[in-house]
Structures are given as C-alpha cells and as structure tokens.
Amino acid sequence: MGTVIFWIIFWIVIAVLAFCPLYFIFLFIVGLFVDMNKEYEHDSKFFRFLLTNSTAVAAKLIRIRVKVTGRELLPKDTRYLLVCNHRSKFDPILTWYAFGKEQLSFISKPENFKVPVYGRIIHRCLFMAIDRENPRNAMKTVNRAADLLKRGEVNVAVYPEGRRNYDEGLLPFHGAMFKIAQKANVPIVVMTAKGTYEIQKNFPLHRSHVELDVLGVLSAEEIKGMKTTAIGERVAGIMNKNL
Numbered sequence: 019m020g021t022v023i024f025w026i027i028f029w030i031v032i033a034v035l036a037f038c039p040l041y042f043i044f045l046f047i048v049g050l051f052v053d054m055n056k057e058y059e060h061d062s063k064f065f066r067f068l069l070t071n072s073t074a075v076a077a078k079l080i081r082i083r084v085k086v087t088g089r090e091l092l093p094k095d096t097r098y099l100l101v102c103n104h105r106s107k108f109d110p111i112l113t114w115y116a117f118g119k120e121q122l123s124f125i126s127k128p129e130n131f132k133v134p135v136y137g138r139i140i141h142r143c144l145f146m147a148i149d150r151e152n153p154r155n156a157m158k159t160v161n162r163a164a165d166l167l168k169r170g171e172v173n174v175a176v177y178p179e180g181r182r183n184y185d186e187g188l189l190p191f192h193g194a195m196f197k198i199a200q201k202a203n204v205p206i207v208v209m210t211a212k213g214t215y216e217i218q219k220n221f222p223l224h225r226s227h228v229e230l231d232v233l234g235v236l237s238a239e240e241i242k243g244m245k246t247t248a249i250g251e252r253v254a255g256i257m258n259k260n261l
C-alpha cells in the first residue's frame with residue numbers, strides 16, 4: 019500500500035513541477051498578443067482570468083492563506099475607488115486574487131509594466147502607470163482612472179501612500195488620488211492589508227496568513243466638495259483603527 023501512495027504523491031509532484039513552467043510559457047505566448055503601445059479602452063475577461071488564476075496557483079505554492087472581511091460592504095450598484103495601506107509588493111497581487119470578480123485595475127509605478135509576462139497582462143487589464151516624480155503627468159493618470167470609472171469599465175485601486183511603508187502606521191497620503199473618485203463621482207472603499215510584509219520571511223518553511231479587511235465606504239455624495247486633505251484624514255482615521 020505504501021508503494022502505491024508513494025507513486026501517487028510522486029506523480030502529483032511531477033505534474034505540478036511540469037505544469038508551472040508550461041503555464042508560464044503559455045502566459046508568455048499569449049502576452050505577446052498584447053500591444054504595449056496601445057491604450058486599451060475595454061477590460062479583457064481572458065487576461066483578467068489568467069491574472070487571477072495564475073496568482074491563485076502561486077498563492078497556493080507560496081503557502082499564503084488570505085482571509086477577507088467586509089466583502090459585503092463593496093458597492094454593487096456603482097464602480098468605486100479602492101484605497102489601501104501598502105506594506106509589500108504582495109499587497110496588489112493578493113488583492114486582485116482575493117477580489118477576482120471585482121475587476122480591479124491598479125495604479126502602479128511604471129517599473130511594474132516591465133515585469134516579464136505580467137507587465138503585459140496588467141497592461142491588458144487596464145492597470146495604469148503613474149509618474150510619481152511629475153505631478154502634471156500624474157494628473158493624466160488621475161483623469162484616465164476617472165474616465166474608466168465614469169464609463170463603468172473597471173474598479174480602480176490605488177495606494178495613496180505612493181510607495182511601500184516599512185514602518186508602523188501610515189505614510190502621508192497623495193491627496194490627488196482621492197480626486198479620482200470626486201472626478202468620477204464614485205464612492206471610496208477603504209481597506210487595510212495585514213500580514214503581507216511577513217510573507218518573504220515565512221516562505222518556504224512557514225505558511226503566511228494575510229488579512230484583507232474592507233472597513234468602510236465614503237459615498238460619492240459625502241466626498242463631493244470635500245478637500246482632498248479632509249478625505250485623507252477620514253481615510254487614515256478608518257485605516258488606523260484597524261492597523
């Protein structure tokens with residue numbers, strides 16, 4: 019009996035080991051059909067599926083368990099701007115994986131579009147590069163994001179801290195990010211991510227437990243006419259209660 023179990027486990031391991039490189043080669047080939055110079059106007063169900071599904075495989079292999087709370091707070095009748103604290107490069111990856119059906123398109127530093135294979139997939143899924151050094155260029159991304167929301171194409175996600183925070187608490191917010199929701203007249207969904215920073219330390223010996231908590235929604239009416247600094251204070255207040 020032991021021998022049979024051994025061979026079953028053996029072939030499962032072989033299958034997984036063979037599957038990953040084959041899946042990656044498949045992602046590489048389909049990625050070649052993405053035009054990186056084209057600004058796509060519509061999301062792609064196919065590439066969105068590949069983004070979420072391949073991440074699901076990776077999350078299992080990296081032994082990450084994601085617990086989501088507050089999913090019921092997500093607006094159903096309107097698109098929204100999701101804002102979250104930022105501690106790790108795993109934050110966006112586990113967020114688009116845990117909220118696969120929410121069609122989240124992230125505002126990202128340009129370098130991420132150069133990541134092999136995934137740079138093309140996120141481009142096709144309407145992720146937007148932002149120039150963090152040039153406010154005028156950054157406003158172009160703000161307007162593009164507001165346009166995608168207004169047209170109801172996708173939900174947009176952004177880290178208002180602008181970069182990863184290696185300390186406790188929150189970094190100062192880039193207020194212009196909240197303008198996206200005001201321009202599109204949509205609500206702001208406030209979330210925190212916890213446990214992502216430890217993933218790198220845990221892998222491969224330990225399992226990682228990540229918590230994504232949807233904490234509250236600032237309605238479009240509520241934020242209309244508010245100063246972005248005041249919106250920032252509201253958002254920080256909600257996040258800090260859970261950090």
Ligand SMILES: CCCCCCCCCCCCCCCC(=O)OC[C@@H](O)COP(=O)(O)O
Nearest residue numbers: 072073076110124125126127130133136181182
């Ligand atoms: C199997 C899954 C593998 C996925 C690989 C995906 C690689 C593409 C990542 C796209 C991430 C999109 C959103 C990122 C938001 C962003 O760009 O925030 C900036 C911070 O991050 C890093 O800034 P910094 O702390 O200054 O380095």
